[in-house]
Amino acid sequence: xxxxxxxxxxxxxxxxxxxxxxxxxxxxxxxxxxxxxxxxxxxxxxxxxxxxxxxxxxxxxxxxxxxxxxxxxxxxxxxxxxxxxxxxxxxxxxxxxxxxxxxxxxxxxxxxxxxxxxxxxxxxxxxxxxxxxxxxxxxxxxxxxxxxxxxxxxxxxxxxxxxxxxxxxxxxxxxxxxxxxxxxxxxxxxxxxxxxxxxxxxxxxxxxxxxxxxxxxxxxxxxxxxxxxxxxxxxxxxxxxxxxxxxxxxxxxxxxxxxxxxxxxxxxxxxxxxxxxxxxxxxxxxxxxxxxxxxxxxxxxxxxxxxxxxxxxxxxxxxxxxxxxxxxxxxxxxxxxxxxxxxxxxxxxxxxxxxxxxxxxxxxxxxxxxxxxxxxxxxxxx
Numbered sequence: 144x145x146x147x148x149x150x151x152x153x154x155x156x157x158x159x160x161x162x163x164x165x166x167x168x169x170x171x172x173x174x175x176x177x178x179x180x181x182x183x184x185x186x187x188x189x190x191x192x193x194x195x196x197x198x199x200x201x202x203x204x205x206x207x208x209x210x211x212x213x214x215x216x217x218x219x220x221x222x223x224x225x226x227x228x229x230x231x232x233x234x235x236x237x238x239x240x241x242x243x244x245x246x247x248x249x250x251x252x253x254x255x256x257x258x259x260x261x262x263x264x265x266x267x268x269x270x271x272x273x274x275x276x277x278x279x280x281x282x283x284x285x286x287x288x289x290x291x292x293x294x295x296x297x298x299x300x301x302x303x304x305x306x307x308x309x310x311x312x313x314x315x316x317x318x319x320x321x322x323x324x325x326x327x328x329x330x331x332x333x334x335x336x337x338x339x340x341x342x343x344x345x346x347x348x349x350x351x352x353x354x355x356x357x358x359x360x361x362x363x364x365x366x367x368x369x370x371x372x373x374x375x376x377x378x379x380x381x382x383x384x385x386x387x388x389x390x391x392x393x394x395x396x397x398x399x400x401x402x403x404x405x406x407x408x409x410x411x412x413x414x415x416x417x418x419x420x421x422x423x424x425x426x427x428x429x430x431x432x433x434x435x436x437x438x439x440x441x442x443x444x445x446x447x448x449x450x451x452x453x454x455x456x457x458x459x460x461x462x463x464x465x466x467x468x469x470x471x472x473x474x475x476x477x478x479x480x481x482x483x484x485x486x487x488x489x490x491x492x493x494x495x496x497x498x499x500x501x502x503x504x505x506x507x508x509x510x511x512x513x514x515x516x517x518x519x520x521x522x523x524x525x
Contacts, residue, residue: 147178148178148185149185149186149187150175150176150185150186150187150188154175154176155176155186155187157175158175158176158187158188158189159187161175161189162187162189162190167192167193168189168190168191168192168193168214169191169192169193169194169195170189170191170193170194170195170213170214171194171195171197172194172195172196172197172201173194173196173201173203173204173213174188174189174190174191174194174212174213175188175189176188176189177203177209177212177213178203178209179201179202179203180201180202180203180234181202181203181206181209181413181414181416181417182202182203182205182206182207182208182209182210182412182413182414182415183208183209183413183414184208184209184212188209188212189212190212190214191212191213191214192214192215193214193215193216193217194213194214194215194216194217195217195219196216196217196218196219197219197221198218198219198220198221198223199218199233200216200218200237202234202235202416204216205237205436205448205450206412206413206414206415206416206436207412207413207435208412208413209413234416234446235416235438235446235447235448236445236446236447236448237447237448237449237450238447238448238449238450238451238484238487238488240521240522240525241525243484243485243488243489243522244522244523244525246477246481246484246485247485247519247522247523248472248475248476248477250286255288256288256289257288257289258288259286259287259288259474259475260286260287260288260289260338260339260471260473260474260475260476261287261288261289261290261291261336261337261338261339261474262282262287262289262290262291262337262338262339262340262341262467262470262471262474263290263291263292263293263333263334263337263339263340263341264278264279264282264290264291264292264293264309264341264342264344264467264470265293265330265333265334265340265341265342265343265346265355265359266278266279266292266293266294266341266342266343266344266345266346266463267292267294267295267298267302267344267345267346268295268298268319268320268321268322268345268346268347268352269295269297269298269319269320269321270320271344271345271346271347272294272298272301272302272305272345273345273460273463274344274345274346274371274460274463275292275294275298275302275344275345275463276302276305276306277344277460277463277464277467277508277509278341278344278370278463278464278466278467278470279292279302279306279309279467280306280308280309280464280467280509280512281463281464281465281466281467281468281470281471281512282341282467282468282470282471282474283306283308283309283467283471284467284468284471284512284515284516285467285468285469285470285471285472285475285486286471286472286475286519287470287471287474287475288474289310290306290308290309290310290471291309291310291311291312291333291337292306292309292310292311292312293312293314293326293329293330293333294311294312294313294314295313295314295315295316295320295321295322295326296313296314296315296316297316297320298320299311299312299313312333314326314329314330315329316351317349317351319347319349320347321346321347321349321351321352322346322347322349322351322352322354322355323351324350324351324354325351326351326354326355327351327354327355327357327358327359328358330342330355330358330359331358331359331362334359334362334364337364338365338366338473338474339366339367339368339470339471339473339474340359340364340366340367340368340470341367341368341369341370341466341467341469341470342355342356342359342367342368342369342370342373343356343368343369343370343371343372343373343374343466344370344371344372344462344463344466345371345372345463346371346372346373346376347372348372348375348376352372352376353376353379353380356369356372356373356376356377357376357380357383360377360383360386360388360391361383361386361388363387363388363389364389365389365390366389366390366473366474366479367388367389367390367391367392368391368392368393368394368466368469368470368473369391369392369393369394370393370394370462370463370465370466371394371399371462371463371466374393374394374395374399374402374403375399375402377393377403378399378402378403381403384403384426384428385426388427388428390428390429390479391426391427391428391429391479392428392429392431392469392473392479392482392483393426393428393429393430393431394431394433394462394465394466394469394483395430395431395432395433396432396433396462397411397412397415397432397433400418400422400430400432403422404418404422406418411432415432415434415436415438416438416440416446416448418432419432419438419439419440419446420440420444420446422440423440423441423442423444424442424444426442427442428442429441429442429479429480429483431465431469431483431487433462433465433487434449434452434487435450435452436448436449436450437449437452437487437491439480439483439484439487441479441480445480447480447484449484449487449488449491450491451487451488451490451491451492451494451495452490452491452492452494452495453491453494453495453498453503454503454504455494455497455498455501455503455504455506456490456491456494456508458506458507458508459508460507460508460509461490461508461511463508464490464508464511464512465486465487465490468486468489468490468515469482469483469486470482472485472486489515489518489519489522490511490515492518492521493511493514493515493517493518494506494511494514496514496517496518497510497511497514
């Protein structure tokens with residue numbers, strides 16, 4: 144049984160006795176001692192090998208650290224009357240293959256590169272050219288027709304040589320090889336005529352990089368994805384998010400989100416659904432609070448949880464690929480929350496495809512691209 148607050152008295156004593164039990168433990172609905180509504184562990188709780196969720200998943204089944212006590216989770220159908228379901232307001236919806244297949248936009252038979260959207264990637268610095276490369280290829284693999292990449296001049300030849308399908312443009316750089324403040328005006332010029340701009344991967348944490356981010360956000364570009372170092376810049380000047388802006392997707396991992404809201408990471412992760420929903424409304428943005436599981440929240444209050452993926456994604460660069468995927472799908476005509484939801488699902492599913500015959504520890508972010516073509520084909524044929 145679940146609890147509100149820490150288990151006490153006889154239930155606590157029973158839970159503590161079970162912690163020494165050497166046999167198989169099966170939990171009905173959720174392990175005793177956990178609260179259904181979040182991932183926090185408030186006190187002693189049963190560690191189950193198998194949890195049979197009655198009727199539907201609960202947040203504690205998916206959100207760590209509570210999810211670690213649930214073991215394998217299986218949903219068991221319960222003959223609740225239809226009226227009971229009608230009265231339930233779900234905390235979140237778990238992304239499925241069926242749902243994501245329905246989001247994938249059709250590619251018109253007579254479409255051309257202009258049909259499928261233009262993306263500008265503002266990324267990279269000396270030592271982090273790979274972030275720009277991974278983000279740009281992510282946008283291309285998502286189906287964007289044209290991808291432009293604006294990078295500091297010292298890494299221009301590197302990026303141009305590694306992404307031959309993209310149009311790469313050099314920008315003013317400082318002595319450290321990151322964007323100089325003057326590059327902000329250049330970024331805005333390249334942003335003209337783009338369907339989506341994605342900024343942040345490998346950008347660096349210098350004043351010039353921060354000025355580029357500030358310019359892109361305050362110019363109210365119609366569609367903007369901010370990731371990685373762009374989020375660091377926002378955390379240094381949080382009032383920027385409270386100003387009027389165009390459509391915006393933010394892609395923080397828990398540490399970046401913690402910096403943005405001023406709350407410890409360990410408080411964010413178990414309450415990921417609540418935090419993503421609250422800040423999506425407050426910031427009037429789609430918030431992609433990365434996982435596992437990843438929560439995608441929109442300003443209307445909808446939250447989707449993505450459970451695809453594995454530790455193959457636990458490498459630097461995976462987030463750069465995801466930011467590019469979101470931008471490419473958004474440029475192709477989806478709503479921002481649709482692009483984010485589809486991107487996180489496909490990103491995770493690509494990792495699962497790769498680990499069917501490769502070790503998760505040896506899969507790199509660049510390996511995702513080959514698997515993504517299989518994932519999108521599977522969604523198209525679904």
